Amino acid sequence: MKQSKAKFLSKSGLTSLTWFISLAFFFPIFWILLISFRQEKDAGTFPPKWLATFSFDNYSSVFQKGASTFLLNSAIASIGSTVIVLILAYPAAYALSIKPIYKSKDVLTFFLSTKFLPPIAALLPLYLILQHLHVLDNIWALTVLYVSMNLPLSVWMLRSFLKEIPPELVEAAALDGASTRTILYKVLAPISLPGLASTALICFIFSWNEFLLAINVTGFHAATAPVYLVGFVTAEGLFFAHLAAVSIVVSLPVVIAGWTAQDKLVRGLSLGAVK
């Protein structure tokens, strides 16, 4: 009896500790959220004025000051690249898992090795190529770069999903005379939909948050949301409440995507190695 009480106490102690840590972790975000609804004069105070007037002014002015262009650019680059990546990675993953092609392990290692290349080392050549093609500051050029950035990761991740499908299914369909295309898009696609969806979300997260390539190959017209954010501070001076609102608007799509994909997040981040 006594022992079970002690057990209960230590259990609830651990639970409160977990809650406390997670709230502490979340605190900066909570704080920023709070500030983003404040008027500028109340934003930079400590101790905080908990009861200061709430206003949506910061959010409406985010869009008035033209953040929409940059958000749109980010959307084009991330969604566009994600769609292309999926179209390319899905058949590739098939060829590397269900019907392994000759030397498929080498292909996989090659894909993986491109992930190890630091983008900073590739930056100069990429920049010069884009310059020669006259596509610097072009959102579609950035989209292509994001495709190449996310392709290896997606192949690995999709492959790990396809591996879970029993091969008998494919064999049965093949016996019934289904072509590879039918197998890919009519038989396998519906089953691997969750895998495709989480791969898409991971790609989206990575390209939306990407900064190094974005800041160097875009100028003004094709600048993405993170690039806008950095320029924003120097251009506007320090406006806490406004900065908080912009940051939240920029981060929101990824936060939502991440929350949706949280069960599969690990899998994407570890290239499909950890389930």
Place this chain on the structure above:
Amino acid sequence: MFHWNIIYSKETHFTWFSNFKVVAQDPTMRAALINSITLTTAVVLISTAFGLGLALLLDRKFRGRSIVRTLLITPFLITPVASALLWKHIIFNPLYGILDGFITQIYKAFGGNHVINADFVSNQPLVAIAIPMIWQWTPFMMLIILAGLQSQSPEILEAAAVDGAGTWQLFSKMTFPHLRQYIQLSIILGTIYIVQSMDFVFTITQGGPGTDSTIIPYQIYLTMFRKYEYGEAAAAGVIVVFITIALSTLALRFTKDILESDK
């Protein structure tokens, strides 16, 4: 291997290895290398330790567990540039930031009366970069280690408990060896992602003051787009590629089991 500065673009010519020599002898590059190593090691190790702790706490059934997990992964999802800006301005700002505000409050609570306006970012640039990075990467480590913990079969643990193994014994003899490969994987992946990122340095300190917090990616970026020394930047890039190849070969050897486990 070219002398190639686009400001003097007519003087572009082949120079053999002189760019490599310049890069190797450049004190800024050396500072950047040391900072890169320090920063990456510190961020990776500390966030892995935190991640391990949090994963162990989360690997239990309790009320609101999914909410806690959602709260914990959020720092990882916030656009890095956004979180860097927020830490720099809203938390570390010497006049209005909540860090100094908080310390001042503590002083007040103990009867002190002066206002703290320490400029944390200038005084401790590397720490000011490391803290937000640790904040961002702990959830990543936690997720991988948690996945490792949950892949343990509960039956075996139960059997061991029935056989009289204590909590500590269970952890050190069963859980930890199982977790080891997951911890290795999180360290390796974390290192790869973290060593390549310059978002936080770019946003929080711009490598300053002086060269106190510059890192390799940022330094190459500067050579390329501020000094316009394309030759030098390319040489530095090549060196980075070689270092990466060496490191990742090593890394791959460690993670081979886990990556190939499903083959």
